[in-house]
Amino acid sequence: MLKKLVLTLSLVSILFLNLLSQSKIKGYVFDAETDKPLPGTNVYIENLKLGSATDQNGYFEINNVPAGKINVVASFVGYEKQKKQIDLSPGEEINLNFYLKPTALPSQTIVVTALIASERESPVVFSNLDKQQIKDFYTTQDVPILLSELPSVLSYSWSGNGIGYNYLNIRGFDQRRISVLVNGIPQNDPEDHGVYWLDMPDLLASSNAVQIQRGAGSAFYGPPAIGGSVNIITSNFSLEPKISLFTGYGSYNTKKHSIAINSGLIANRYSLYSRLSYIATDGYREKSWAKFPSYFFSAIRYDDNMTTQINLYGGPFEDHLVYRGIPKEWVKDKTKRRANLNYMDVTTRDDEIENFSQPHYELLHEWRFGENLTLNNTLFYIRGVGFWDMDASWGDTVYFRLSKPYAEKFNFAIPSENPGEAIARYFIDLNQYGWLPRLTLKHQNGELTIGAEFRIHRGFHWGKIVWAQNLPKGLPSDYRFYEYKGAKDIISFYIHEFWRLKQNLRLMASLQFVYNRYRVYDEKEFYDYDTGKWVSNEFSVPYYFLNPKIGISYDLTQNINIFGSFSITNREPSRRDLYDASDGHWYPWGKRPNFEVKPDGTFDFTKPLVKPERLFDLELGAGYFSDDYKFTANFYYMDFRNELVKSGQLNIFGDPIIGNAERTRHLGVELTAEIKNLLINGLEFTGNATISRNRIVKHGEYVWKNPYTGESYSTPQRISLDGKKIAGFPDYIGSARVSYRNYGFLISLLGKYVGEFYTDNFNLVPSNNVARKDRKVDAYTVFDLTIAYRFEKILGLKNIELKLQVNNLFNALYAGSGVGDDFYPGAERNYFVSIGFDL
Template sequence: IVFNRGILFLFSIAFVFSAHARETFSISGRVIDQVTKQGLAGSNITIIHTSIGTTSDNDGFFMIKNLPAANYILEAGFIGYSIKKIEIPFLSADTALKIELNQSAIDGPLVIVESNRAQERVNPVTFNNIDRKTLQPRYTVQDIPEILSELPSTTFYSENGNGIGYNYLSIRGFDQRRISVMVNGIPQNDPEDHNIYWLDFPDFASNIQSIQVQRGAGSSFYGPAAIGGSINIQTNYFNPEPQLEVQTGYGSYGTSKISASFNSGIIADKYIINGRISQIKSDGYRDRAWVDFKSYFLGAAMYDQNHNLRFHFYGGPIKDGLSYEGLPKFVNDNSKLRKKNYSYWGVDSTGNNIEYAAERRKDEIENFNQPHFELMHDYRLSPQAALKNNLFYTLGYGFFDYDGSWGTPEYFRLTPEFGYSVDSIPSNALIRAYVNNKQLGWLPQLSINGSWGEFTLGGEFRAHRSLHWGRLQKGSGLPDDLVGNNARHYYQYKGAKYIASFYYHQVYK
């Protein structure tokens, strides 16, 4: 009898385990924001090491059915939030979970400096937005002015004829000295002449997330005066997915491009690093209007529940053949003459023929570099208040060499009163014009939103220093102390500009 009871007991245990193994269970629950407790619609819920998963409904609820008894690790994620993992040691019954996610690591509209961007039905400004999806199919190697020239009341022209290098933009007839340009809310116009030198941003369109072009006075609270319009550029958002990409291409006029980029993805739930390098070369449409542009872009970000800290370092050393002198209109119909690149020229008495011209020399070149350093911090003080601080430092240094045979001893200060006696300037004289710019700035801003509207208080603080000089880089027959790297500067001056301003803005609803 004892033996039979033992058999019966073992049989019962086996039956229970067999039935339990055939039974399935479910995992259900709701994914919510840890702070607001609102459901997160479209959250991804997956079981690690399997292909099983689902997404949450409009209220954040989800359910995964038909799971056999086993150990599981559930992973829940939502764009803009940290990924959360939940371990279920042994699933033996239907299980309900409440999953709270922390806001974290995706760069998005939060980082756009809204005060410089017009909003529909809020700002009385005519504007166009170009997002990355629209921009990328249209971009290859051309500079930003050519891309924007398709917008209403916007035109551009290119010195070397192929949209790479020195390009000039006009909005509503105003040249770019009267157009405010900002990148991530940071002013880019030269503090001395208010110009914007697009060639110092080589291949920059590859790093752009969106562009807003405002026509007219614009809505910016700070930065250079913008009578013609404003251009606000936002660089790429940080991507949570790891990525490595290499691109290359070749086009007309000996144009080529090669680039490589990487993205680390999210590191330790709060860090992201990305970078990009590229090189663009072209012979140019016009003679000797070549370019050799290298570019770099490095970004790093750290995210917390209420903090967003980003660092950008970008720029690119450029080299190009000068081609700034225009041509008379009548050469447009001549396929050879319209490609000419003269240092100077003149027409005959009829005005229909070129009487004299000097071909631009091969040693008339430019060499420049303009690195940018940006540190941007966003702090969410509360659901209604945000504090932004942007620090930036911009360098710009280099030279351009151009023909100096037109000069006189008086122009170069080679007369007896300066201790020299030079009768004439040689025909191969070459001038080197050098510039070194430094700019440091701080842009604080406090924004408060409520049912009554929006309140914005901020400031702009910038300091700019510059050094300019010129010398004779080449010149046959001139004394050694007047030519070359150790030659005297026939002109030299320094510049300085300090900007401090405050602003207050109120929008009522």
């Protein structure tokens, strides 16, 4: 009995002493900016399986904490993690209060690695458009229009008012040589390298930031960047649930309605975002209407060591075709400049329409193995399907494959006359799959990134007659006058190192290996009149490139940074440059495959005539940075071999025809300035200017007729273009914005200047050619005004914003761009008024 009593007392004593040695930690977690409690915050002891979540009042309590030195951590999605070290005595109870600072949600940083440059760190020339700027100045205009105020950026619109087909140039390079990415995913069409912004309507409404990097080698995914890269980051998650509504109306019957729903943070782990929009316009030019319904859905899951995000966006649109430019003499004529005609057209048909849809499916995943090692994987699928109906009244029986050989082969009547007035349908069905893995290792003095790109593209193309005045009897309703499949396989690997040699000295080096392979196959047979045989083209053309880049950044003082970089970039021509199978190769004046011709008259598909372009790019820059001032200057020297330049001609679809120039050179100076609180609080100034020289060093074109003298030749003669200005490249471009903000009020005036540039490489103006052709886009200046006022809360609504935009304030009559004899006019003065608010 005594033994049992002693044992019991011993156990009780041990338990009592153990309880005395256990300690307690309790307290609250607040938002550092609002002092509001943060329910659901994870508070835990580092390296121990002890923790708790805060209640609705932000209160937490952790019991049975062992004595000693420990780290207490408070973590909440969307806030900076906070850590406190304490020394607990046995049985002690400690009160701790945490004040967490809000930060970007993890979803907004998934793609922020080697793709995104940072100020005073990366030896890269770049400009940012942040979320607030997008909110302030975006309403309905497509991405190129909003980006046009950034340094060295030029945009223009086929419809004139910035909705529909819009185009972006950086340093004069068109968007086929700009790498465009959304969340790090390439958007350039693999076959023709084009970027079709109207396939992503209202994308900026769901975007968090845009970064433009200028110069070569500025992107590791997609086609190698020549003029630069554009990376759009979409993310509109919020910590609090809300419903956002927007509606607006403006000139040319332009309207926009949208609703966005944000779930807020669910169970401290999930968030959902969705948007539905509708943008429609009659267009500035005649018969340039467009209708753009669009959707964007995004879901995200946050875990302790990983983030997973799914995006789905797109919109099935329809529009009237507006691909023709107007004659130069109509640009200043108010009665003619709105015409949807070029110098050869008499009228524009109502049935030239387009229908297309391109949904994007994205899976973004980030896995953090610790503080120093992160694995990112991006999977995506892009499906594009649709058609455009074009006036093809110029086509004869040979173009439409209705002539005798086809009639006999496909068993329909031999036509006795040409189709006459006709509408042709051009159809495409595109499928693109991709995987973009990336491993990032943070080491003692920097960061190493290793990544890869695997993409597969398959395209199906065909054309048929929708309607014609004269069609042969027995012609099948689904008869296709061309049909083929195009493919591209893309594999690339890269390694990128960012190394801090010293606190004020940083080195960047990267190397990219690229493999591309074009294929054309399953082309419908056509009759070769020269050989009398039925033939079809099929080929496979591979390209292998190695693209290195090195750069250095150095802080001279706390406010002054200098940098320099050198890169070599190679880029393949587009598949259309090799062979545009839909442009009528079988037609006597059609575009032949760009390959060497064998002695027997067939093509040697192992020897393409159009070559990859090769660029040597040197960038040198400096900047002064402070809280209220920022000034930068950058010099670039871009030396090309085989640059792909415009010939001054368009194909049947309105796209420029290009070819290699043996050697060209671009050099320039880019200046930027940002001043906050200029003279008075709330007054801001931003501006930039580019002065450049873009010249052909060695190049010539073969012509049958001398454009300067009018002399005709019996055989094509080469005319030297050495020293000529390169078509499409203005030597001067700049913009300036002055804004005033105060108590929710914003007024901002933007001025943009674009210097003159030529529409062909002959540099034709009335004084130097016998035909008196004027192929020069005149310099122009336009001003845009934005006035907005925000109410925090009124009548139960939150964040109400009223906005008025007046574009081309002083009603300038100008052409934004041109190719050959086709000029694309910008809209006259126009407005858009809108209201947006949250529920």
